[in-house]
Amino acid sequence: MPGQVSPDHSKQPSTPEAATINGAAGQKLPEIYDGDGKGGGWRGASGAPCCTPLCVAASPKPPLPDHSRSVPKWFHYVIRPIAAELESFMPQPFAGEIRGLCEALGVSLGDGVLLNFAYESTAFCTSIIAQDDKGNIYHGRNLDYDFVDILSKITIDVQFIKSGQIAYRGTTFLGYVGLWTGQSPHKFTISGDEREGGSWWENAIAAFLNRNYPVSWLIRDTLSRAEDFQSAVLRLADIPIIAEVYYIVGGVSPKEGMVITRNRRGPADLWPLDPLSGAWFRVETNYDHWTTPPPCDDRRTPAMKALNATGQQNINLNTLFQVLSVKPVLNK
Template sequence: MVDCVNKKMIIDVLFIGFLGLTSVLSQVPPFTEKCESGLYPPDSNWSIPTYVVNLDLPGEERWTEVMKDRGPQIRHLLSMFKQFIRDFGNRTEKIIKFVDTNGEKMVSTLPYADEMRGIANATGLPLGEVVFYNVFYELFTFCTSIVAQDSSGKLFHARNLDFGLFLGWDVKTDSWTITEALRHTIVNIDFRRNNKTVFKSVHFAGYLGVLTGVKPGVFTLTMNERFNIDGGFMGVIEWILGDHSGQWMGFLTRQTLENSHSFEEAKKNLTNTKMLAPAYFILGGTKPGEGCVITRARESAVDVWCMNSSMWYILETNYDHWQKPLFLDDRRTPAHKCMNTLTQKKVSVAGIFDVLSSKPVLNKLTTYTALMQVDSGHLETWIQACEEPCFPW
């Protein structure tokens, strides 16, 4: 698989986005964090459509309707990303050529290969680009996830999905170009078998893994990236170079939502399955106190942090909960501040939406806010945008 590409070239491309960091830091505005209130519901123009994916169909046919509606946005997004890579010189063209001509070799190593082939057929994209599209969501993801319990013990699970750090800062519009393009691809998916919902999830159309999902009446699940030398970029490189022993994060979450039938079964699966990269899995159940953050290394969990009798919520961004967050990216402190301002008595879809709409929990990388309630199987998703002044992340 790697006869036309070498490890150094892959590393060069994976890290090219970091070159714009100094420029972006100069854009960081001063402001005092404010806990928002009364923002729910947003204008209906920011709502997300829901599609049904029938798991009884052959994989090649499952995403036809979604691709019919969202194929142009996916093609546009990939063309932007390819141009972003090309801007760093002729050497990177070899990566693009490799991806375009080795799709079948790459897809054969991944779950949902038939679904990827179906997406390629429906959009006219090279199969290699569909594979690449499904891989790069393992990187550049900043998130905030919350599981909260109201005064009656009812559990809510919500998250902001922040994506696109270092992927094309536009100095004219003070925005991330890839983040802006991603907002046009967001969809809710109702996965059904025998005409019954198996689970619901939020997707960037064309991405087959799951970052946000609910199995009605059983559990809720979100995934946040964990920045650690043990995995991440290096895990992707190892996969390209032929080591396929670990599971992709987003594919593991989808398989968990599809195949696990209890909170404890899901927790065990997310704790012990070998992975390609470290991650945080935020898991919510149906009973009071069933909320956990599973901090993963590649081999297994290094920590499972669960709600106890003195806790009414649990919150995770992108840093180990026992460590201080990076000073340039402290979304944790204002998120805690706003949750405590909300209070347990006001925990609801509306209340948590306000918390996740408070800066810098809401920032220029935020693509969407998702709100879930496990008992009813409720999932709603809203496109987010951050008005100035706003942190780049």
């Protein structure tokens, strides 16, 4: 399903304390506050535990993907004690949010942890960052997953609020606390594309042992903390993560576009926009840009062909959406 994000030029504060949620059908769900401001789970404005809004909005229980067949039995045994002591193994606000969402959705804590880590490495993505001939930056992405029939029903847009203002926004799935796509208004946009790097349950164990960020959590943390495009790139490039990934970042000024190819410990490559040399767009799928994608999954070539046919003078949100809708760029 094609999607698009573009920088908003309204100045807004950064660190979030609340979230509003829109469902896949566009319905507005109630605001959900982290009343103590410390990320200790979803709470009401009074600070008391408040899962009722999600329970009502998600009633009857939403159809969540079943990953049990793809998860080794030994991992279920490992995850149980970790789930029981969640806050000891995961940073806030993520641990508290997983616990609160599991209670709200009627999902066991172990399954909630599995759900969050399973989403970390099952995406087939295309991200595009482009600059038009006037210096405006456009950032678009497709996010294609297994379980598309289910996930299309639980896809949500979330706005993170501080002092009544939007701090940042993103698109995610009900029950999942990370973000693969997000925007910090007047600052920058981020999308993440999977990079091959081991089984997701192995990455999850590494997260628990090393206390490294899951890749989608670093996106959300960067949206919350970074003040501009440059600081976002530095955070996304340098902070240790549990799996390899591509981070695509867009700013609000000319030439502010970057594809970051990540190893677990740091950057493998930084690939900026270079419009003065004719490189007015960058296309990232799920393969290193300096290699040739496999013929069975070459989304890069059709995307580049469509962008070149569009031309820098004609690129905008509508034409970028059309590029993202071309088969097989849109592959689900």
